[in-house]
Amino acid sequence: MNNSVITAPSILAADFADVAGGLRRIEDACAQWIHMDVMDGDFVPNISFGPKMVQDTRARTSLPLDVHLMVNQPERYIAEFIAAGADYLTVHLESTVHVHRVIQSIRQDGARPGLAIVPSTPVRATEELLDDIDLLLIMTVNPGFGGQALIPRGIEKVAQAAQIRSDRGLSFKISVDGGVNRETARALREAGADVLVSGSAFFNSPDPAQYLRDLSGR
Numbered sequence: 442m443n444n445s446v447i448t449a450p451s452i453l454a455a456d457f458a459d460v461a462g463g464l465r466r467i468e469d470a471c472a473q474w475i476h477m478d479v480m481d482g483d484f485v486p487n488i489s490f491g492p493k494m495v496q497d498t499r500a501r502t503s504l505p506l507d508v509h510l511m512v513n514q515p516e517r518y519i520a521e522f523i524a525a526g527a528d529y530l531t532v533h534l535e536s537t538v539h540v541h542r543v544i545q546s547i548r549q550d551g552a553r554p555g556l557a558i559v560p561s562t563p564v565r566a567t568e569e570l571l572d573d574i575d576l577l578l579i580m581t582v583n584p585g586f587g588g589q590a591l592i593p594r595g596i597e598k599v600a601q602a603a604q605i606r607s608d609r610g611l612s613f614k615i616s617v618d619g620g621v622n623r624e625t626a627r628a629l630r631e632a633g634a635d636v637l638v639s640g641s642a643f644f645n646s647p648d649p650a651q652y653l654r655d656l657s658g659r
């Protein structure tokens with residue numbers, strides 16, 4: 442059980458005509474990180490925003506920016522997102538052939554590399570990369586949209602990743618993204634999640650600070 446979970450509200454669920462209001466809501470609720478979902482309309486069937494949004498957010502907050510690239514061939518954009526202020530920069534295993542090289546370049550360029558997997562990718566497919574990452578993002582919905590229900594099998598994947606991490610003496614964080622809410626958070630924490638991303642449930646909550654305390658089990 443992880444008693445010091447990091448909560449990372451996803452700006453994707455904010456009102457895009459009032460992003461500053463969304464950021465205030467995240468800061469006022471005492472979130473630890475801000476999750477930023479970048480979608481290219483190719484890797485996923487939706488388009489969100491690009492590096493300018495990260496840069497403008499960086500100018501307004503000192504919270505760590507956890508940038509989740511749902512983009513094919515993300516190597517085309519790594520330098521730009523790091524220059525824009527990404528702290529963690531996460532790419533999908535499924536989005537490029539030479540993902541190891543992309544992870545190396547994220548670290549060389551000064552950000553913390555993350556690796557994400559979609560629900561149909563097994564945790565064992567990440568094993569050759571775990572020594573080189575700071576974050577493993579396990580998607581518990583098919584990427585592209587907020588507001589979907591968590592696929593329960595994802596909880597077992599978190600436990601598998603936590604077991605491999607402990608067996609190998611590694612320290613990457615395990616992040617869970619998709620369908621996280623009060624009902625699903627406890628099982629995810631018990632399975633070994635360190636970071637809980639939450640979009641729609643956070644922005645729909647009448648008391649966001651209490652909601653985040655509930656997510657982190659405090």
Ligand SMILES: O=C(CO)[C@@H](O)[C@H](O)COP(=O)(O)O
Nearest residue numbers: 584585587588619620640641
């Ligand atoms: O990466 C994604 C979706 O592709 C997520 O980060 C969503 O933004 C999470 O939204 P909820 O499932 O919490 O509504």
Ligand SMILES: [Co+2]
Nearest residue numbers: 478509618638
């Ligand atoms: Co995400």
